[in-house]
Amino acid sequence: MWSVTDVARQTEPVSNGGGCSTAEIAKAAHCTPRSISTARSNLRCFGSVKAPPNGIGRRRTITPPMLEALCERLLEKPDQPR
DSSP, X not given: OOXXXXXXXHOOOGGGTOXXXXXXXXXXXXXXXXXXXXXXXXXXXXXXXXXXOOOOSOOOSSOHXXXXXXXXXXXXXXXXXX
């Protein structure tokens, strides 16, 4: 059985001169035509059939350089209140 990944990588849509329609490919891969379209779109945009993950959570308020400076300061003066 073919996976969506394999099918999307190896086929071109009929509009680009390929031989199979999206519906035919979806039937061969046992998935929906929307899955094939999404996989092709992700392949064009990101170079992989999977889109990159979205960042979750709140952004860090203390940047890495600021954190490093704070750690250095605490090493210099460890008796200072936090």
